[in-house]
Amino acid sequence: MQLQRPETPEAAAAALGSGSVALAGGTELVPLLRNGLVRAETLIAIRDAVPRGIDGTRIGAGTTLAELEADPQIPQALREACSLAASPQLRTMGTIGGNLLQATRCWYWRLDFPCYLHGGERCHARQGEHREHAIFGNERCASAHPSDIAATLLALGATLRTTQRELTVPDLYRLPTDDNRKVTTIEPDELILELDVPKPEASTYLKAMDRRQFAFPMVGVAAARSGHSVRLALAGVAPIPWALGSPDDLDEATPLTGTAYKVEIARTLVRRAVEAVS
Numbered sequence: 112m113q114l115q116r117p118e119t120p121e122a123a124a125a126a127l128g129s130g131s132v133a134l135a136g137g138t139e140l141v142p143l144l145r146n147g148l149v150r151a152e153t154l155i156a157i158r159d160a161v162p163r164g165i166d167g168t169r170i171g172a173g174t175t176l177a178e179l180e181a182d183p184q185i186p187q188a189l190r191e192a193c194s195l196a197a198s199p200q201l202r203t204m205g206t207i208g209g210n211l212l213q214a215t216r217c218w219y220w221r222l223d224f225p226c227y228l229h230g231g232e233r234c235h236a237r238q239g240e241h242r243e244h245a246i247f248g249n250e251r252c253a254s255a256h257p258s259d260i261a262a263t264l265l266a267l268g269a270t271l272r273t274t275q276r277e278l279t280v281p282d283l284y285r286l287p288t289d290d291n292r293k294v295t296t297i298e299p300d301e302l303i304l305e306l307d308v309p310k311p312e313a314s315t316y317l318k319a320m321d322r323r324q325f326a327f328p329m330v331g332v333a334a335a336r337s338g339h340s341v342r343l344a345l346a347g348v349a350p351i352p353w354a355l356g357s358p359d360d361l362d363e364a365t366p367l368t369g370t371a372y373k374v375e376i377a378r379t380l381v382r383r384a385v386e387a388v389s
């Protein structure tokens with residue numbers, strides 16, 4: 112396997128695609144390469160090509176979660192989401208760009224079962240083990256999006272700039288369909304460069320986990336208030352980060368037998384999050 116270290120976004124984007132993949136902190140990509148879930152002939156190390164650091168509302172995609180959780184310029188919900196994600200070691204290496212593009216933690220997918228998300232006919236989790244899975248958007252693939260940060264950026268109304276376009280967080284994600292099993296809209300030769308994260312008047316991120324720390328969200332709830340309007344978004348409940356128009360939208364959940372408990376956890380966390388930002 113080859114390694115390239117381009118120094119500009121243009122050079123990095125030109126080197127991507129056709130068997131080349133972007134390597135940021137490597138905390139997600141390296142295990143996927145090791146397990147054969149991603150194949151690459153060339154790794155494009157993007158550390159020198161992608162902006163890193165925080166300047167007011169702008170965050171470079173190469174900024175680490177550890178840098179974000181410690182910076183007072185960052186909205187409280189995002190600092191909380193970063194500080195509750197993974198472990199201190201992983202947060203020191205892992206970038207916000209890589210976090211947004213992490214793959215599902217569904218073990219059927221990680222063990223390379225020929226499931227729907229891998230291009231197969233059926234979702235193995237639906238009939239099998241699915242306690243950690245989705246309560247929304249789970250008609251085809253019932254995986255639960257693992258990013259605390261993505262749900263928080265959704266509630267905060269963040270936008271992204273890539274080497275090809277400007278987009279909102281909802282534009283970054285898509286539910287898998289029969290003709291396209293991807294859950295993001297990022298092209299193989301597209302790099303996330305920067306995020307713009309508006310500052311709300313108040314915000315918070317609450318997370319229920321299987322254990323006290325170092326765990327993916329069972330349910331994560333981000334709330335951000337500007338004026339009288341509160342935006343809510345959930346992690347760990349759908350194959351993509353899930354926006355909630357209002358707490359009553361939880362009545363529309365479509366849990367599997369083993370995930371019904373998540374609806375009640377989400378109700379409690381949503382109520383607490385709304386109270387916290389009001």
Ligand SMILES: Cc1cc2nc3c(=O)[nH]c(=O)nc-3n(C[C@H](O)[C@H](O)[C@H](O)COP(=O)(O)OP(=O)(O)OC[C@H]3O[C@@H](n4cnc5c(N)ncnc54)[C@H](O)[C@@H]3O)c2cc1C
Nearest residue numbers: 135136137138139140196197205206208209210258259303
């Ligand atoms: C044990 C463990 C526990 C974790 N727990 C949590 C958790 O509780 N909550 C949570 O939110 N996350 C969690 N994570 C995810 C972790 O935060 C991510 O692995 C990390 O942020 C990824 O960043 P990275 O820089 O290492 O990405 P990489 O591993 O380098 O890349 C990940 C993917 O993104 C692509 N990529 C990276 N940067 C860019 C860019 N700028 N533009 C385009 N493509 C890019 C890569 O090609 C690759 O496909 C956990 C991870 C592990 C391994």
Ligand code: SF4
Nearest residue numbers: 217226234252253254
């Ligand atoms: S939940 Fe998604 S990733 Fe998991 S087995 Fe079903 S289709 Fe595959």
